[in-house]
Amino acid sequence: MSADISETGVPHNDSRNSPLNKPLLLSAMVAALSSINYGWVIGSVNIPSQVIEKCSGGPETWSNGFPSCIPMSSTLWGLVVGLTALGAWAGSMFSGQIADRFGRKRTLMFNNVFFVAGALLTCTATSIAQLAIGRFVSGIGCGVAANLVSTYNSEVATTRTRGFLGGFQQLMILIGLFLSQIVSIGLSTAPLWRILFSISAVLAIVQTGLLFFIPESPKFLAIKDRTDESRAALQKLRANLDITLEFNELTAMLESSRESAAMPKPSAWQILTGKTEIDLRHLVFSVLFLMMSQQWSGAKGVMFYSTEILSTTFHLTEEEIKKIPTIAQLLTLGIGGIGAVAVIIGMFILDKIGRRTVLICSSLATAICSVFIVVGSKLDIGPMVATFMYFFNLVFQCGAGFIPYLSASELLPYSVLGSISGLATSINSLTLFIVSFIFPILDKALGPYLFLPFAVTNLITFLFAVFIMPEAKGKPISEVMKEYQGPIHIANNPFASRASKRSENAAETTFYRLLDHLFSIFTNYM
Structure with a gap:
């Protein structure tokens, strides 16, 4: 039996002790396709920017009903680019409530509608207004992805993989950005920049199909009292491991949360x-x-x-x-x-x-x-x-x-x-x-x-x-x-150990006390 016990007393096949495994990595990667799409959306405007806004590839011409470029001032271009962030703000405002009601997977699927719609609007844009609306709609998808991918990955992660999967979202955003710039090199001329913007829709459609093959968050399923489905989802993420203790801890934590939920939650104010x-x-x-x-x-x-x-x-x-x-x-x-x-x-x-x-x-x-x-x-x-x-x-x-x-x-x-x-x-x-x-x-x-x-x-x-x-x-x-x-x-005094050995009137001690006093005055008026 000792062969099955680690030095910490935890069985080797206990899922709580599990490192990154194939099912967990694949599930995290499928969810993170939304983060890759996020990176694609924010990165795809960089390299072709001068072709689109300044018509650097040549004077504006029309072909098959589409202009070769959409000339505008730097200020307007900044607004068009920035509207993605404004859309992300809008998406972040409602994504949590929808995900808590319908689940992480289904919300990610629904969110791909925004990526597809945004891509269609931008790749067929004939005016500044249409391009701006397309960037805003794609931004909504980015905002939902920013919330949901990190939530899903944190809820499926094991204790040992929580730190790695915590940085996974930012990594996938940067990979999406990098890939968009590689492709941009070949698609920065008119009218090829339109194909560049349309690829976001392709990524969204591919992810929608793949989401059917990964489990829902076990935590979400347990919260909804879908206990058998929650256990099955956790087992799928912890292939060939014993999930008994981990699942018991999950249900115990949720039970404690329900007891806390009976008490009124504090408002944001x-x-x-x-x-x-x-x-x-x-x-x-x-x-x-x-x-x-x-x-x-x-x-x-x-x-x-x-x-x-x-x-x-x-x-x-x-x-x-x-x-x-x-x-x-x-x-x-x-x-x-x-x-x-x-x-x-x-x-x-x-x-x-x-x-x-x-x-x-x-x-x-x-x-x-x-x-x-x-x-x-x-x-x-x-x-x-x-x-x-x-x-x-x-x-x-x-x-x-x-x-x-x-x-x-x-x-x-x-x-x-x-x-x-x-x-x-x-x-x-x-x-x-x-x-x-x-x-x-x-x-x-x-x-x-x-x-x-x-x-x-x-x-x-x-x-x-x-x-x-x-x-x-x-x-x-x-x-x-x-x-x-x-x-x-002031929570961290770099000179604390030295200051403690000096008199109360030491300059650095006075300095930190003054800062603490100023912070106290400020926060008392919050």
């Missing part, structure tokens, strides 16, 4: 103002800040507009831009590829050194890269700008790019997770819309100093990580709540 049994304001602020900081970093601006930025940086003439692929397009392709590699690196180091440490390094390095991009632009050194755009995407995606997606589930109790997660996703999408819209405007207004504001915003994220961000590595949520309860405050 009660949570935000600290009127709950345990004051969660610091943790809620951390989740909301992280989701906002992911978008104000400027990384999505690089994903959307790198081709235009690099075309300007390398002073490409109209004739050079017509010769596809240009150096700007090829460099953009590399930026997308390095982002996917960076997420894989981050997924492996996250559980080793902790979320906070990774974010500190990632945000500081991103701020430094932003400064060097400005220096390279000011000195008119194209290779320097391109190099630090590569480094920018690498260090951002290693940590700051996907840590925000993990924050809500690791820092907040189940009782407030739904309302705060929806608010966090909304803030994330709205920030993305603002950044996407103003990026081309900033480009014209600031010129070589375009990345200076993003150096500042990334530095703010760095300071947040140093002084405020909670560390959840290896801690249950109950411990995190106890450790970081209260209003927004």
Whole structure:
């Protein structure tokens, strides 16, 4: 019998001890096709942007009822691109309720209607309005995918695979973005850019068919009292393993949740103002800040507009831009590829050194890269700008790019997770819309100093990580709540051990007390 028991006393065939297996990986990959589609939608406008908005391939001509390009100003193009984020905000607002009623699988299937409709509108666009509406509709699909893929993967994951599958969504988004840019190289001329936009519909149709072959979330089925189906789904995900103890833990947890549900849940306002049994304001602020900081970093601006930025940086003439692929397009392709590699690196180091440490390094390095991009632009050194755009995407995606997606589930109790997660996703999408819209405007207004504001915003994220961000590595949520309860405050004093050895009047001790006092004044008025 000892041969069947691990050193921890857990049977080797106990599903709770299971690493990543084939059925689990395949199910996660099928669900993540929505994330790949998300990446495809946001990445497909980058390389062909000058052909579509500026008619760089030649004057506007009509063939079979379709124009070769749709000329517009940079401001209008920024709005068209940004409407995807506004659609994502709309999608994130209702996706949770629908998924809780109809299930994760069926909601993902229904969501593909938005991807198909959006693709049809954009690939057949004859006006700015139609292109904009198509981007908004596709954005709704992106918003639903952002919520549902992470939810499904977290609910089917084992304890040992939760960290890996937590970063899986961001990885698949970047793979979708990278693939869209590879295909864009051959489909950036008129009218081939229309085929590029239509591929989103193909991805959606393929996923709809594959979703029939993966199980529904066992947790969702158990919540709906479909116990036999829940057990069968869990067994399918844990092939050849004993699911008895894991299933018993799942049902016990849900029973406890039902007892808690009998008590009135706090409203979002009660949570935000600290009127709950345990004051969660610091943790809620951390989740909301992280989701906002992911978008104000400027990384999505690089994903959307790198081709235009690099075309300007390398002073490409109209004739050079017509010769596809240009150096700007090829460099953009590399930026997308390095982002996917960076997420894989981050997924492996996250559980080793902790979320906070990774974010500190990632945000500081991103701020430094932003400064060097400005220096390279000011000195008119194209290779320097391109190099630090590569480094920018690498260090951002290693940590700051996907840590925000993990924050809500690791820092907040189940009782407030739904309302705060929806608010966090909304803030994330709205920030993305603002950044996407103003990026081309900033480009014209600031010129070589375009990345200076993003150096500042990334530095703010760095300071947040140093002084405020909670560390959840290896801690249950109950411990995190106890450790970081209260209003927004200085949670991490890097000089604490040194300050404790000095007198009460030490400068650094006074400094931290002053910051704590200022935060207290601020939060008392929330």
